[in-house]
Amino acid sequence: MTTLIKERAKSLNTFSKTNLAEEILRLKKEKNAIILAHYYQEPAIQEIADFVGDSLGLSQQAASTDADIIVFAGxxxxxETAKIINPKKRVLLPDLNASCSLAESCPPDLFREFIDKHPGHTVITYVNCSAEIKAMSDIVCTSSNAEKVVASVPLGTPIIFAPDKNLGAYIMHKTGREMLLWDGVCIVHEAFAIDKILKLHQKYPQAQFIAHPESNPEILKIASYIGSTTGMINHVKTDSGKEFIVATEAGILYKMQQEVPEKVLIPAPAKEDNTCACSECAFMKMNTMEKLYLCLKNETPEIHVSDEIREKAIIPIERMLNLS
Known part of the structure; x- marks a missing residue:
């Protein structure tokens, strides 16, 4: 057993004796760090974070922070996006293996071939992609601003949209713009079962069905509201409905329920049976309070992006932020 492993094992043994939240807060203050967490993180991490949001909100927070260290619970x-925006700051990720099925569906070498086969296209990439893919893009978007980003491209200019074909198809429908779509999907949003959703609606006939645009077209066809994670939260806050069936990663329900404690929120069921009867992102759930503590304590794992990639990737990201 290496010294590092022994040290980490010793730290883990103290977790039962130490209030992790207090230790994380102490380290955060001591190191002038900020914790950014996505809505899909476990509740304890959302509670300890300085800011909880969707991809757009988190990007905006990363761009405006004066912290020396950014811990990204996502x-x-x-x-990577936070590091591109803040090259001189240290950016940490509690678990370096916390990847994304959508990002993995778009390998840089194959995407470069795809772009080369379709010259003259404006390349719009969903933020759920690697730094290398962003570096090949003209502008980046999130589910919150994808419609606005696509509308910013002059009419008559052909568009490549990657990597999420479901989001791309939805934006094509909303804007009336034809786009060449990369064949990528998010396995979390692909997992919703329409037959189970319809059966669940029979049990809750008054419930509105709301969905994230990364979901399959057949799922979106039956939704009464389609929007980003932030959009869905705002919808349940402002809508007069009292019951909602929610089709996105189940972690959103924690923040959503805090906003509307009087309303009934039901996770949309997944195709496969599991303990939560919902769709969860295994990558998002790789981050834990213990890993967050060790990440701050040891200042590792640290995210690195080469200058060559960063200098190219920052351009489409800044274009998105300026539009937003």
């Missing part, structure tokens, strides 16, 4: 592409 997945790898999110931490």
């Amino acid at each position: 997945v790898h592409f999110m931490a």
Whole structure:
């Protein structure tokens, strides 16, 4: 057993004796660190975070922070984006293996071939992709601003949209713009079962069905509201309905329920049976309070992006932020 492993084992043994939240707060203050967490993180991490949000909100927070260290409780592409925006700051990710099925569906070498086969296209990439893919892009978008980003491209200009084909198809429908779509999907949003959703609606006939645009077209066809994670939270806050069936990663329900404690929120069921009867992102759930503590304590794992990639990737990201 190496010295590092022994040290980490010793730290883990103290978790039962130490209030993790207090230790994390102490380390955060001591090191002038900020914790950014996505809505899909476990509740304890959302509670300890300085800011909880969707990809757009987190990118905006990363761009405006004066902290020396950014701890990103999310997945790898999110931490990479924060590093691209803040090259001189240390960006940490509690678990370096917290990847993204959508980002993995778009390998840089194959995407480069795809772009080369379709010259003259404006390349719009969803933020759920690697730094290398962003570096090949003209502008980045999130589910919150994808419609606005696509509308910013002059009419008559052909568009490549990657990597999420479901989001791309939805934006095509909303804007009336034809786009060449990369064949990528999010396994979390692909997992919803329409037959189970319809059966669940029979049990809750008054419930509105709301969905994230990364979901399959057949799922979106039956939704009464389609929007980003932040959009869905705002919808349940402002809508007069009292019951909602929610089709996105189940972690959103924690923040959503805090906003509307009087309303009934039901996770949309997944195709496969599991303990939560919902759709969860295994990558998002790789981050834990213990890993967050060790990450701050040891200042590792740290995210690195080469200068060559960063200098190219920052351009489409800044274009998105300026539009937003």
